[in-house]
Amino acid sequence: MTLYTQISSNIRRTWVLFSLFFVIIIGLGWFLGYYFQDQSILFIAIFISVFMSLISYWYSDKIVLSISGAKLINHDQAPELYHVVENLCIAAGLLVPKIYIIDDPSPNAFATGRNQKNAVIAVTTGLLNTLNTTELEGVIAHELSHIGNRDILLQTIVVVLVGAISLVSNIFVRGRMFGMGGRRSNNDNGGGQIGGILMLVGLVLIILSPIVSTLIQLAISRKREYLADESGALLTRYPEGLASALEKISQNPTPLKRANSATAHLYIDNPFKGKKLINLFSTHPPIQERIKRLREASK
Numbered sequence: 001m002t003l004y005t006q007i008s009s010n011i012r013r014t015w016v017l018f019s020l021f022f023v024i025i026i027g028l029g030w031f032l033g034y035y036f037q038d039q040s041i042l043f044i045a046i047f048i049s050v051f052m053s054l055i056s057y058w059y060s061d062k063i064v065l066s067i068s069g070a071k072l073i074n075h076d077q078a079p080e081l082y083h084v085v086e087n088l089c090i091a092a093g094l095l096v097p098k099i100y101i102i103d104d105p106s107p108n109a110f111a112t113g114r115n116q117k118n119a120v121i122a123v124t125t126g127l128l129n130t131l132n133t134t135e136l137e138g139v140i141a142h143e144l145s146h147i148g149n150r151d152i153l154l155q156t157i158v159v160v161l162v163g164a165i166s167l168v169s170n171i172f173v174r175g176r177m178f179g180m181g182g183r184r185s186n187n188d189n190g191g192g193q194i195g196g197i198l199m200l201v202g203l204v205l206i207i208l209s210p211i212v213s214t215l216i217q218l219a220i221s222r223k224r225e226y227l228a229d230e231s232g233a234l235l236t237r238y239p240e241g242l243a244s245a246l247e248k249i250s251q252n253p254t255p256l257k258r259a260n261s262a263t264a265h266l267y268i269d270n271p272f273k274g275k276k277l278i279n280l281f282s283t284h285p286p287i288q289e290r291i292k293r294l295r296e297a298s299k
Contacts, residue, residue, distance in 0.1 A: 068263060070122040097113065097144075123140075249287075
């Protein structure tokens with residue numbers, strides 16, 4: 001399988017997984033509507049998913065940049081960075097994205113935006129101070145690959161939908177806490193049995209839905225990190241540059257000051273350094289495995 005075939009295959013698989021989120025949300029909405037005897041809940045669940053997707057589509061880049069504390073820069077403020085981005089964009093046939101810098105000593109970077117015209121690349125001051133030019137080219141090529149592979153929109157929308165699933169699931173919990181609704185039957189015994197079954201089903205949905213959606217999110221993000229590594233190495237034609245950059249980034253123990261679980265998957269490396277519990281659910285594949293793959297590709 002060639003890299004370009006893999007890109008097409010991953011995009012198809014991602015859209016299939018993306019569709020599963022809507023199925024889960026609609027399924028939860030149907031169950032809640034049935035349980036509380038109010039089918040409008042189903043339409044509310046669908047509305048929430050669509051509304052949050054639209055918000056994510058139009059404003060995801062602004063939201064992410066605000067959360068991250070990124071500042072737009074011009075050519076004179078970081079000429080070397082600008083030249084690296086411009087040269088790689090010419091080689092990749094991409095439009096030059098807006099460039100932002102995050103004032104943070106932790107070396108990291110991410111790309112976001114809904115398409116090429118609205119794409120953004122953000123790097124930390126720590127990254128610029130840590131890497132040499134060749135390593136910086138590897139990181140920028142990785143982020144440009146996310147743009148070229150059309151990862152940036154899907155990754156953002158998936159996160160929003162994970163939040164929507166958690167929100168819909170919580171409706172059931174809060175409804176039970178405040179004694180809302182619940183289907184009843186004229187037959188007390190039958191009603192009690194049905195209520196017990198529905199309660200069990202509801203608990204299973206509440207417990208499993210967020211877990212399943214998070215696992216889907218992890219699967220999407222991890223596969224796309226590997227793909228962006230390969231695409232970035234192909235763009236620079238020097239896998240060792242990115243491998244060396246990832247090695248330096250992983251050896252730096254400084255966590256990102258404004259690390260946020262909602263945006264962690266966008267960065268080239270997990271911004272939560274040294275937090276073992278969070279690392280168990282990291283959206284990034286093991287960085288040593290990424291380095292190993294890059295170095296094997298350079299042989």
